[in-house]
Amino acid sequence: MTRRAALLLWSLGAGLFLLSLLTPWAAIGELLAxxxxxxxxxxxxxxxxxxxxxxxxxxxxxxxxxxIQALFANPLASPDLTGTTSGAALxxxxxxxxxxxxxxxxxxxxAVAGALGALFLLLALAGRRAETATLLLSGLAISALxxxxxxxxxxxxxxxxxxxxxxxxxxxxxxxxxxxxxxFAALPAAAAILLLLRLSAPxxxxxxxxxxxxxxxxxxxxxxxxxxxxxxxxxxxxxxICGAIGFVGLVAPIFARRLTGGHxxxxxxxxxxxxxxxxxxxxxxxxxxxxxxxxxxxxxTALLGAPFFLWLVAHMRWRLER
Amino acid sequence: xxxxxxxxxxxxxxxxxxxxxLIGRPQLVCLVGPNGSGKTSLLHAIAGIxxxxxEVRIDGIDPAGLGxxxxxxxxxxxxxxxxxxxxxSARDAIALGLPAxxxxxxIAAMLDxxxxxxxxxRRIDRLSTGERSRxxxxxxxxxxxxxxxxxxxxxxxxxxxxxxxxxxxxAQVREQGQAVLLAIHDLDLAGRYAxxxxxxxxxxIAADGEPAALLAGSxxxxxxxxxxxxxxxxxxxxxxxxxxxx
Numbered sequence: 001m002t003r004r005a006a007l008l009l010w011s012l013g014a015g016l017f018l019l020s021l022l023t024p025w026a027a028i029g030e031l032l033a034x035x036x037x038x039x040x041x042x043x044x045x046x047x048x049x050x051x052x053x054x055x056x057x058x059x060x061x062x063x064x065x066x067x068i069q070a071l072f073a074n075p076l077a078s079p080d081l082t083g084t085t086s087g088a089a090l091x092x093x094x095x096x097x098x099x100x101x102x103x104x105x106x107x108x109x110x111a112v113a114g115a116l117g118a119l120f121l122l123l124a125l126a127g128r129r130a131e132t133a134t135l136l137l138s139g140l141a142i143s144a145l146x147x148x149x150x151x152x153x154x155x156x157x158x159x160x161x162x163x164x165x166x167x168x169x170x171x172x173x174x175x176x177x178x179x180x181x182x183x184f185a186a187l188p189a190a191a192a193i194l195l196l197l198r199l200s201a202p203x204x205x206x207x208x209x210x211x212x213x214x215x216x217x218x219x220x221x222x223x224x225x226x227x228x229x230x231x232x233x234x235x236x237x238x239x240x241i242c243g244a245i246g247f248v249g250l251v252a253p254i255f256a257r258r259l260t261g262g263h264x265x266x267x268x269x270x271x272x273x274x275x276x277x278x279x280x281x282x283x284x285x286x287x288x289x290x291x292x293x294x295x296x297x298x299x300x301t302a303l304l305g306a307p308f309f310l311w312l313v314a315h316m317r318w319r320l321e322r
Numbered sequence: 323x324x325x326x327x328x329x330x331x332x333x334x335x336x337x338x339x340x341x342x343x344l345i346g347r348p349q350l351v352c353l354v355g356p357n358g359s360g361k362t363s364l365l366h367a368i369a370g371i372x373x374x375x376x377e378v379r380i381d382g383i384d385p386a387g388l389g390x391x392x393x394x395x396x397x398x399x400x401x402x403x404x405x406x407x408x409x410x411s412a413r414d415a416i417a418l419g420l421p422a423x424x425x426x427x428x429i430a431a432m433l434d435x436x437x438x439x440x441x442x443x444r445r446i447d448r449l450s451t452g453e454r455s456r457x458x459x460x461x462x463x464x465x466x467x468x469x470x471x472x473x474x475x476x477x478x479x480x481x482x483x484x485x486x487x488x489x490x491x492x493a494q495v496r497e498q499g500q501a502v503l504l505a506i507h508d509l510d511l512a513g514r515y516a517x518x519x520x521x522x523x524x525x526x527i528a529a530d531g532e533p534a535a536l537l538a539g540s541x542x543x544x545x546x547x548x549x550x551x552x553x554x555x556x557x558x559x560x561x562x563x564x565x566x567x568x
Contacts, residue, residue, distance in 0.1 A: 201390065207406055207415075207418065211401045212418075215393070215471075217390050261410055261411060261414055263408070
C-alpha cells in the first residue's frame with residue numbers, strides 16, 4: 001500500500017469519527033453554548049459510545065474478513081457469509097434469554113462461544129481451502145441453522161417480550177449503548193485486531209500455497225487456529241453488544257487488496273480502516289437520513305452490501321467463463 | 323566440507339519410509355520414480371512440510387529453529403502445483419522468495435534471467451501455465467539459497483525452457499556451490515544433466531548412483547515397467563505367450 005493511500009484511509013476514518021461525534025455542527029454548538037453540561041453529556045454518553053462502536057466493530061469486521069478470506073483463499077469468505085456473526089448472535093441470545101445472564105461480559109462470552117462453534121463447524125464442513133460453492137453452501141447452512149436456533153431460543157424464552165426486545169439488536173444497532181458497553185466490544189476488538197495484524201506475513205506467504213508457507217517455517221495449523229479464535233473473540237464481542245451487521249467484512253477486504261497489489265496479509269490494516277470508515281459512514285447515513293425514525297444499521301449495510309455481493313458473484317462467474 | 327544436506331531418519335506417515343540422504347558437495351541430484359513413489363514426500367520431509375519425522379541439516383544448520391528470512395537464505399522449495407491463491411503480480415510473487423532487506427536488484431536479475439521482464443507487472447493468474455511456472459521458479463531461485471528443492475520444475479515448460487532451466491541449475495551448482503534436489507519425470511533430461519540419480523519406489527530410495535549406470539541398469543525396467551528400445555523409452559515387452567508358439 002502506498003503511503004498516500006494509507007494516509008488517505010487514516011484521514012478518512014478520523015474525519016468520519018469526528019463527523020459522527022459532531023454533526024450537525026450548528027445544533028451541537030448551540031447546545032454547548034446554552035447548557036454546557038448537557039451538551040458534553042450528549043457528546044460523551046450518546047455520541048461517543050456510538051462512534052466508538054462504529055469504529056471498532058467496522059475495523060473488526062474488515063480485519064476479520066481480510067483474515068478469513070486469506071485463510072480460505074477465497075474472496076467470498078467473510079464473518080457473515082461464513083455464519084460467524086449468526087453463530088455469535090445465537091450464543092448471545094441463548095445466554096440472555098435461555099440462561100438469563102444479561103451482563104455484557106456474559107453476553108460476550110456466549111457470543112464468542114457461538115462464533116467459535118460456527119467457525120469450527122465451517123472448517124469441518126468446507127475444508128481448509130474451500131472452493132466457493134462449498135464455502136457458500138456451508139456458510140449458508142450454518143447461518144440458516146443458527147438463525148433457526150436463535151428464533152427457537154426466543155420462542156422458548158420465559159419472557160413473552162423476547163422477540164420484541166431482541167428485534168432491534170438482531171438487526172444490528174449502535175444506538176443507546178453506554179460507554180461501558182462500548183468498551184466491552186471495543187477492547188476485545190482492538191486486542192483481536194492487533195494480534196491479527198501480526199499474522200500479515202504468514203498470510204501473504206499463503207498466496208503461494210500452504211506447502212510454500214510451511215517451507216518458510218510458518219505453522220499453518222496454528223495460524224488457522226489463531227485466526228479462528230481471534231475472529232471469534234473480536235466479532236463475538238461486537239455482536240454481543242451491537243447485534244449482527246453484514247457485508248462490511250466482505251466488502252472492506254476486497255477494496256483493501258486493491259491497495260496492496262492483491263497481497264492478502266498486507267491488506268489486513270487497510271481492511272480495518274476501510275471497515276471502520278464504512279460503518280461510521282453507514283451510521284452517519286442512518287442518523288442523518290430524513291426518515292422520521294432511525295433504521296437499524298444492519299439493514300443499511302445489507303441494502304448496500306447485498307447488491308455488491310451479487311455483482312461480485314456475477315463478476316467471478318464471468319471471469320471463470322471467459 | 324560441511325554436507326549441503328544431511329538428512330537422517332526422514333519419514334512421512336504412510337508416504338515415506340525411514341530414509342537417510344546425504345548430499346555431501348554441490349550437486350545436481352535428480353529424483354525419479356513413478357507416480358506415488360515418494361518423490362514429493364521426500365522433498366516435503368526435507369522442507370519440513372506436513373509434520374515429517376527425522377533430522378535435517380542444511381550446511382550443518384537445523385532449519386527447524388530458523389525464522390522465515392533465514393530459511394529463505396538456507397533453502398527453497400518449489401511445489402509441483404503452479405497455482406497462486408491471490409492474483410499478485412509476477413514481480414511480487416518473486417519478491418515473496420526474498421528475505422527482508424534483500425538486494426534491490428535481486429528481483430530484476432531473476433526477471434531478466436527467466437525472460438520475465440516484460441511480464442513483471444502482469445497478474446500471475448493471467449499468465450500462461452508455462453509463464454507462471456517460470457515466475458514460481460524465479461521465486462524459488464531468487465534468494466540464492468544453499469539447497470534448492472524443486473518438484474517437477476520442468477513440467478509445463480516448452481523444450482527450450484526445459485533445457486535453459488537445467489543449464490542454469492547446473493551452472494548454479496558449478497559456480498555458486500548450491501545443491502539441487504529436483505523431482506523429474508523426463509529420464510533423458512535427468513540422464514543428461516544430473517550429477518547423481520535417485521530412483522524412488524514405494525516410499526523409499528530404490529537406487530542411488532551415477533545416472534548413466536542407473537539408466538542402463540535393471541532398476542528403471544523394474545520400477546517403471548519401461549525399457550530403452552530403438553533409442554526411446556517403451557513399455558516392457560509382454561512375456562511371450564507360450565500358446566502362440568504351438
